[in-house]
Amino acid sequence: IVCNGVRGVFQTARMDVLMQDGRVVSPTEFERLAGKGSSKKWKVSLRVMKANGAPGVTMQDWLVDHGLEAPRSRTPLSVAASNLDAVRRRQNASMLRRAARAAGLGGDQDEEGGGSGRGSRSHRPSCMCIICKQARARGDTWQGMNGGDAGSAMVNVFPKGAAARSLQLHQQRQRGPGLR
Numbered sequence: 001i002v003c004n005g006v007r008g009v010f011q012t013a014r015m016d017v018l019m020q021d022g023r024v025v026s027p028t029e030f031e032r033l034a035g036k037g038s039s040k041k042w043k044v045s046l047r048v049m050k051a052n053g054a055p056g057v058t059m060q061d062w063l064v065d066h067g068l069e070a071p072r073s074r075t076p077l078s079v080a081a082s083n084l085d086a087v088r089r090r091q092n093a094s095m096l097r098r099a100a101r102a103a104g105l106g107g108d109q110d111e112e113g114g115g116s117g118r119g120s121r122s123h124r125p126s127c128m129c130i131i132c133k134q135a136r137a138r139g140d141t142w143q144g145m146n147g148g149d150a151g152s153a154m155v156n157v158f159p160k161g162a163a164a165r166s167l168q169l170h171q172q173r174q175r176g177p178g179l180r
Contacts, residue, residue: 001059002049003034003042010046010059012068017046027059096124099166126171 001010001017008017008030017030025033027042039045043060050056063069123132 001030001046002055003031003046004036006030006034007049010048012066093124096126100125102166 001008006019008019008025010017010027011024014024016024016026018024019030019033027046031037031039031042031045034045036045043063044058046059047055048057048059048062057065060069060072064071123129
């Protein structure tokens with residue numbers, strides 16, 4: 001194995017490391033002696049050395065691949081956090097579609113049955129990509145902003161009046177307090 005340029009031999013039966021000078025140390029001690037003492041996760045910082053001397057897979061991956069350790073499963077907290085993010089993205093998209101419809105801009109293609117099931121290839125009214133930013137700065141739009149093809153007429157997809165204010169308030173609520 002290798003860690004930060006320091007080499008050793010990992011002994012799987014005892015789960016310790018034989019250093020080049022003959023000392024036997026724990027993986028955590030080997031990590032510390034290699035200058036990675038603050039890492040605290042030896043299974044990630046220790047790597048299996050390839051035949052050419054370059055660092056290879058992590059010890060954690062190697063132990064899992066050889067059946068010496070079970071793969072790590074996601075924690076309930078990380079699963080809940082990703083589910084919450086997905087719900088928030090769906091709610092945000094739904095509110096933006098409603099705001100666009102209220103402004104008379106129409107809905108997405110898939111909602112009207114004209115889509116292929118993959119969703120529309122258009123940018124949201126609040127898109128912050130450089131192309132949309134430049135178009136807004138010029139006061140116009142481009143095809144991707146309204147989901148049209150190259151031959152379609154350009155229409156302003158940004159809500160006006162009450163719908164614009166509603167969208168602005170929604171975006172401020174999404175950013176949270178102190179970020180306005």
